[in-house]
Amino acid sequence: MSCWNPHVWTCVLLTLCYTVAKDTAPPTPRVQLSFEELKASGTAHFLTFLLNTTDYRILLKDEDHDRMYVGSKDFILSLDLQDINREPLLIHWPASQQRIEECVVFGKDRNGECGNFIRLIQPWNRTHLYVCGTGAYNPVCAYINHGRKAQDYVFNLDRGSVESGKGKCAYNPKLDTVSAIVNEELYSGVYIDFMGRDAAIVRTMSKRSAMRTEQYNSHWINDPAFVHVQLIPDSAERNDDKLYFFFREKSVDTWHSPNIYSRIGRVCLNDDGHNCCLHKTWSTFLKARLVCSVRGADGIETHFDELQDVFIQQTQDNKNPVIYAVFSASGSVFKGSAVCVYSMADIRLVFNGPFAHKEGLNYQWVPYSGKIPYPRPGTCPGGIFTPSMNSTMDYPDEVINFTQKHPVMYNAVYPVHRHPLLVRTNVNYKFTSIAVDQVDAFGVRYEVLFLGTDQGTVQKVIVLPKDDKETEELILEEVEVFKVPASIKTMKISSKRHQLYVASVSGVTRLALHRCDKYGEVHADCCLARDPYCAWDGKNCSPYSASSQTCAGGGT
Incomplete structure (x- = not known):
């Protein structure tokens, strides 16, 4: 019988999928919060001022000006990093009515395509940004003056600088x-x-x-x-x-x-x-x-082929950052997500091969x-x-x-240790975005992964060494960050402020990196959570500090 007999191949795939799913069932989150529970915790802020817009997916963090710049349909926003609802600055930059009508004549959707969807926000110099939008299928770009200092409170589009965005921004808002x-x-x-x-x-x-x-x-x-x-x-x-x-x-x-x-x-x-x-x-x-795959006992590799997001973790050596990448499986039979980690040494080796x-x-x-x-x-x-x-x-x-x-x-680039850092199969979601924070607690450095999903949730995960060959994955929490579930498009992390900024088509949420009190009210619950942001201060499970008494990620 031919090894390419479709019935045999389907059986092989199903067997392989079952094996991977069985072996990679995710651990139970230490804490799970619905949107209402997250809201009640006081550790998240949701963009509440009303705009007739959608598609908040472009985020640019500016720590020097204490601002987060956000691109959506027809609007560019400048938000306070600490309180995204405090005195937001807005620029309304729609396509002209004539251009919208021309876009509709070309057969495009009036609401979903014939708007100015902002797809590029980049720092230009100390006082200006360069921004581009789809312009109702006629890309346009311009400069924005955001002032020299945070106190300037300036956010103006230079209308005289508007120019063609061809070759800089896609016509179609669905193409990133x-x-x-x-x-x-x-x-x-x-x-x-x-x-x-x-x-x-x-x-x-x-x-x-x-x-x-x-x-x-x-x-x-x-x-x-x-x-x-x-x-x-x-x-x-x-x-x-x-x-x-x-x-x-x-x-x-x-x-x-x-x-x-x-x-x-x-x-x-x-x-x-x-x-x-x-x-x-x-x-x-x-x-x-870029290969991200799981090798079965029979040597067959199950591939996660579709790259979804990349996070570059800088190190003391700017030539050798650590690259975290989120993948999903592209097949109709096998579904799943994985996170793989790559080294620049391995990447350069392939390019020199x-x-x-x-x-x-x-x-x-x-x-x-x-x-x-x-x-x-x-x-x-x-x-x-x-x-x-x-x-x-x-x-x-x-x-x-x-x-x-x-x-x-x-040659292909394989991840560190030739296998994913973590895998998800047999779940009703896939990972769409990633941000990584480094946390130092009790003399140990932890890499904390924040993983956004297509169901509008964020998982906080750490992967700890178990022995010489194995690791242990802990889902510290899983939270719903939007009232109406929507796929998470972009995440930006501010280690300085201990905040995560999350964007979807429906809005923006600012999320604290820890909710230590949710682990419990006694010493054992706090320490068993193994969250490196948290430790027992003698009375409560609180954010870790140098004076914290016990636990912080490690356990005791």
């Missing part, structure tokens, strides 16, 4: 845009065209040439969903700085399973393209697959075994390995030709 401004240059992962078919990684607002990934080349990017972008230095040499893009995309091999791949791609900041064949096109773009190459009668992917041209494709000019190269324009034609044909690395 990721962006970063570095040295007054805007880097975006964006769909450029009205039809939503031309996706690219783009550099605009530059004194240099605008740059993009090669157009309509499915081997570069293929129908991607952009998730995150982050500048991560490679060395002490600034010329080696690279921008990393996280996204998921459709496989170019339609016969291949899975048909969705999660990716990490990168470009050099000082990439100027080349006159040979990549004019105004990245000459350093490379990408690799073999390139993927197609050869043979069946055009199978194999590691490229021929001569690699110098400088190695993907390296930056003027860096540690290319000190004599001032620009990618100086690269030999053979380097550019190789890069154009080999943008994919053969």
